[in-house]
Amino acid sequence: MFKSRTEGSVVFKCTVRLLEEPDVLECEFQPNHKGCNLLDYVCEQMDIKDKDYFGLRFVDVTRQRHWLDISKLILKQVKDVEPIVFSFRVKFFPADPFRLTGNSKIMIYQQLKRDLIHGRLYCSAGEAAALGSLIVQEELGDYNPEIHVGDYVSSLKLALRQTDQLERKVIELHKKREPGQVDHMVVDEFLSIARGLETYGIDPHPVKDHRGTQIYLGINYTGISTFASGKRVQHFRWPEVHKLNYEGKMFIAHLSYTDRESREPKKHTVGFKCPTGAACRYVWRCAIEQMLFFTLPNSQNASVMSGGGFIRGTKFRYSGRTEREILTESLNALRQQHLLNNTSPSKRKANSVPATPSSPQGDLAEMRYSSLPRSTMSEPMGCDRFCQDSSVIPCLETVSEEARRQTENSDLPDYYFRDSFEHSSSESGYTTNYDALRMGPNRLHHNQNTTDNFTFHMHQQHNNNTSSSTAMANQQNAINSAKKNMKKFSILHAFIPSFIFVIVVLAIMTVFILESESDNFVTFKNLPEMMSLNYQYYQPFKDFLLRRLGLKS
Incomplete structure (x- = not known):
């Protein structure tokens, strides 16, 4: 299913639950696959371009939820999970969901619909009725008095606490809706209401x-x-x-x-x-x-x-x-398209007319990061x-x-995000004599004798400074030589040999276990970490050494 550097015979199977409740996706992965491989495969199957906003979530044996880390091995993260089940969910809710296109925006809509049903998208009764009517419009279409009779919305799950009063309000709003609206218009109206709620994108x-x-x-x-x-x-x-x-x-x-x-x-x-x-x-x-x-x-x-x-x-x-990287990339793509459209043969200007750069308009202006709703x-x-x-x-x-x-007092790093840094002028190590630059040629000629006298005094002062600096240098060298002669205890001198010894012992034990045919090590060798180590690192390294030594063709 995925492209890998090493071919392995061990394949693990997992199930990915999609946002639509009955829909699942059966997947396979190998010990050397990372979380990004699985996420890319799922997004490719669902034709999702903006995959950065989505993620895969799973539950461990202690019933604790986790997001699958895309930079780490899958097998290492789900080593105790059986069966391996992931849930495809929206991980980062954008401030402006209308920037997403295609199935990405549909996934945001389905996630918000799930949040409304499970009580995470908390809102007032009026807002819940408005959102419910849009769900009914999207699933059942325009109101038809011959088809939609009685409590026809009771068969749909619209909210966590779905009362008869809420269903009657939804039916009333569904009847008032303008017929002929396509699905993407209904989805846009739903997102417009949902993104204004305080609980938008909230996982409590x-x-x-x-x-x-x-x-x-x-x-x-x-x-x-x-x-x-x-x-x-x-x-x-x-x-x-x-x-x-x-x-x-x-x-x-x-x-x-x-x-x-x-x-x-x-x-x-x-x-x-x-x-x-x-x-x-x-x-x-x-x-x-x-x-x-x-x-x-x-x-x-x-x-x-x-x-x-x-x-x-x-x-x-x-x-x-x-x-911001995603928005910058989209903005650059729009600018490139804008330039291509302006430089087309039908829109080229005459050579006598100077070309002037135009500011982005329309959709291009909407891509600016500063225009995010706050x-x-x-x-x-x-x-x-x-x-x-x-x-x-x-x-x-x-x-x-x-x-x-x-x-x-801890050594943890502080989280500062600054756009610019101020530097003092003394950091450059270069100063300019602005008074000398302000003097004209006549004034420089008039003060020539004064300058010569000043140069003489500067030479004399330089000789005195040289002798004093030489004495200070000799004193500093004596101090440095005394420090070198002092034997200080360094923790690195004791830590590094111990660390190397432990690494060597662990490597020898690992090779012994992997090469052993004893039944006592079968359980240990079948651990996901040992299998991943064996297929991804040990076997390739072993084959490399055997080929270099001429023991294997």
């Missing part, structure tokens, strides 16, 4: 605040939000998020923002307790991926992110393209309107001072 994570109150954490292209009773309590925009970390079950967000009243920069730390440590790592990774995908200018600027402390920490490096529903930090009501969850307080000190 159950967490608890500092008071132990059950709330839900949502992450999308705008930032991090908290929800209680279906309402957004707080919203932290990505420009305000300074750093993300987790410790045990605690997901921690470090914020930097400007106070609206005092106009002073402030820092704030919020913590959310997750049900388990694995769930906390999953929330942290989802937040990191969402933040980097929607904020980084390109994936080359992505550094290795660390979280969870030094002992049992997690390192993550973002792989794949960012949204959320206007963000609440001010520290002064939420929800905090004034004692019946609603108040603003989250900072975590303990000890936890903050541990996090600030």
